[in-house]
Amino acid sequence: MKQPKRATIYDIAKKLNLNPSSVSRALNHSRNISTATRELILKTAEELNYKANSMASNLRKGHNRTIGVVVPRINQNFFANVIAGIEEITYQQGYNLIICQSNELAAREIKCINTLVNQDVSCIIISVSADFESDDHLKNIKEQGISLIQFDRVADELDTFKVTNDNESASREAVEHLIAEGYKRIALLEGPQNLNIFRQRKAGYLKALRKNGMPVIPELIVENAWTKDLGAIATRKLLGLPNPPDAIFASTSDFAALGVLEVANEMNISVPRDLGICGYSNESFTEITTPMITTIDQHSTLMGKTIAQLYFQELDSVTNGRKDKVVNIQPELIIRKSTLKSKI
Structure with a gap:
């Protein structure tokens, strides 16, 4: 079915035998037009179901809202x-x-x-x-x-x-919390290092370890583990080590942390007794998992x-x-x- 033609200021002007500029002034509530003419134009615009084309108006004004x-x-x-x-x-x-x-x-x-x-x-x-x-x-x-x-x-x-x-300070605080809770071998799930936020979060992790006299262990740092599935794959790799971590900081996302938790449950590893888990972003599901997941709220x-x-x-x-x-x-x-x- 063919759509009806949209009414324009030219249609209003033609019906009232007025200049389009006069119609435009009335529709924009200009004072440079008589009250009687403005009311007539507004009444006719309503009858014709005229709708202002805001995009065209914005373009004419040189600004698109x-x-x-x-x-x-x-x-x-x-x-x-x-x-x-x-x-x-x-x-x-x-x-x-x-x-x-x-x-x-x-x-x-x-x-x-x-x-x-x-x-x-x-x-x-x-x-x-x-x-x-x-x-x-x-x-x-x-x-x-x-x-x-x-x-x-x-x-x-x-x-x-x-x-x-402030990704670096947030990550440092998270890792220092894990250390204070008694975790000794803290793994990091890191995101793509071409992105500034993941470089900063890794820097915070490293600073926390060094500040507390803990060694940086390369095998406990897993690259590009930033989705639920990649988080799960990384966790199986980490927990399969001869000396596995006792905590995993999923600095990439809470989705990665969820992958960690699911693997821990599959392997009957007690959280937080045998494995601490911290995520990032405060996704809504972190409050309904068992146990609820420690995370970082980015406001x-x-x-x-x-x-x-x-x-x-x-x-x-x-x-x-x-x-x-x-x-x-x-x-x-x-x-x-x-x-x-x-x-x-």
Whole structure:
């Protein structure tokens, strides 16, 4: 069935025998038109079921009230909460969001960016994908005159606003907690080292060990164990060692920590008595596992609000050129039963 033609200001003007510019002024509540004419135009617009084309209007004004967000995975609690935080602020400002998912693929991330650029969004907010290598597509955003804000996983060298966590100190605190609970051989599940956040978390792990006079054992560090399945594979490898770890810090994600817990249960290993488990991100399921999983809360909703506020502050001419381009949000260690060995 053919869709009815959408009414335009030209249809209203033709019906009333007025200039389109007069109709436009009335619809935009300009004072440069008589009250009687404005009321007639508004009444006719209602009769014709006229709807303003906000995108066209924004383009004419040189500004699109739409912001693009690119995240690795929408179905992770951390990214979902960041988006919710962004949306809470942008909604108050009358902005819309276009949300894209890279699925941890650089090629898909580039396509997302190109789509958003072609949509002429006013700002792009991004956390880069796992196989991120080049920042050329991010530089293109700035070259197109579009604002760019990075969060969580960022290209360090690129001069943009960045909203991050203090990953290193959070990881150090988590490992020091495990040490305080009496764990002696603490393994690390690390993420792709091309991403800044995983390098920082590894640095925190190493600092905690060295600060407490514990050796760094290479066989207890497993690379790229950052999903549930990879976490499970890494755990079987670690627990199969002649001298296995008595704690595993899944610095990559709570999903990896869940993989650790499932393998421990399969092998009848008592948690936390024989194996301590700590994850990262405070996914909702960490509160309903048995035992509940110790994790690190990144205050993701606050991060999202902070990101959006940065953009609107930048729009304000009073704060243009602000120098503090990196905002660091302190994560919080949430201690639960999976690491409380001393309480048994």
